[in-house]
Amino acid sequence: MVLDIWKQIKQKDIAPIYLFYGTEAFLINETKQLLLRQILNEEELDFNFSVYDLEETPIEVAIEDAETFPFLGERKVIFLHNPSFLTAEKSKEKVDHNLSRFEDYLKEPAPYTVLVVSAPYEKLDERKKITKEIKRNAVTVEAKKLNEPELKGWIKEKAKGNGIEFESNALEQFMTLVGTNLFLISSELDKLALYTAGEKKIDTDLVEKLVSKSLEQNIFTLIEKVVQRKLDEALRIYFDLLKQNEEPIKILALLAGQFRLIYQVKELSRRGYGQQQIAAYLKTHPFRVKLAAGQASKFTDEELSHLMGLIAEADYQMKTGGMNKSLLVEMLLFRLKR
Structure with missing residues (x-):
């Protein structure tokens, strides 16, 4: 868990090698910056901090740097980006890597260097020897969507x-x-x-x-107002979005996506799936599933099918007809009101 690593880093409990992988880039970047702040001061950054893109630079070049004593300081930090040799994906690398050299370093890292491997991939190839070695010797954190x-x-x-x-x-x-x-x-x-x-x-x-509402949250609230038959408030939200230069076609797409999510959550809940299972199955955030589940209880299956039909009809007219797009969504909101 990322928060556990944060606590260790803040307590100056720093490991010689870190592996951060996953698709939540913000978490990876935050953790890397926290490490930098805890290890090096402003003056040391110019001399003792290096970044290597492994799609362009051989790993042995970075290892040689890691084994070189820091200049005017006690420690150095090295970031390694894009180690696609850890995945099963087809490599985009323009260079060959001496992975045996890397494996040797993993077993005996330099005590004055903190090596951070940043792998922005959903999965690593656990069958590869290098993946096994780095996970065995590094503090490994999977940066995935937080529940x-x-x-x-x-x-x-x-x-x-x-x-x-x-x-x-x-x-x-x-x-x-x-x-x-x-x-x-x-x-x-x-x-x-x-x-x-x-x-x-x-x-x-x-x-x-x-706090500013996200566009998705505005759509969620708009649907809530429709459910509560407060059409005037739903229209006010819609007109506010237009004033913020949000495109009607984008608003319609988000309406369609939210109603589709509500329908899917309702159906999967009926089949006995829990919210975490639904989130994994639909590849969406558990918190979105929780909110959609609350709205799903307010619709029958027939109502949801009818509403999705109306949205599909509006989408077709928007893409093929000559009617004003903003007026189309406005008319849809009138028709969505039950």
Whole structure:
């Protein structure tokens, strides 16, 4: 778990070799930057920090650097990017790597070097000897999509680093508004920290006042208003999105995606799947599944099929007809109202 590694790094418990892999690039980058800050000061960065792209540079060049004593400092940090030799994917590398040299280094790393291997791949090839060796000798962290408890823990940790703390209901509200994009979450936390300036507690009123809703969250809220038969509020959200220069075709696509998710969650729940299983099956975030499950309970199967038919019809007209696109979505909202 990334948060456990963060705690170790902050306590100066630094390993000689790290392997970060997975598709959550924001988490990988955050952890790498944390390592840099804990190991090197500003003056040392120019002399004792190196980055190698392994699609362009042989691994033995980086290893030679790792074995060279640091200059004007006690330790050095080396980042290795794009080690596609750890995967089963067809290599894009322009060079040949001396992996035996790398394997030897993994067994006896230089005590003054912190080597960080950054692999932005969903899976590693566990059959390869080099993969087995690096996982055996390195602190390995899989940077995957965080589930809801992990996401809450990550937000709390980031908030703490910014000198703020959420009340329990405020954290739920924050997650609902921002969604699961870690870059957006980090940006909104920075905004809250700047605004509060000394006030540590964040309540629901402050979240509602300051936090920007993601486009997906606006669509979720719009659907909620339709379900509650509050067409005037649904239209207000829609017109606000148009004022923000959101394209009607994109809004329609997100409406279609949300209703499709609601339908799928409803069907898979009926078959006995839990929310985590549904998230894995649909390859979406568990928090999105949780929100969709709440909306799914408000529709019958017949209603969902009818609504999806209306959206498909609007999509066809938007792509083939000459009617004004924004007016098409507006008319759809009138028809969605049950």
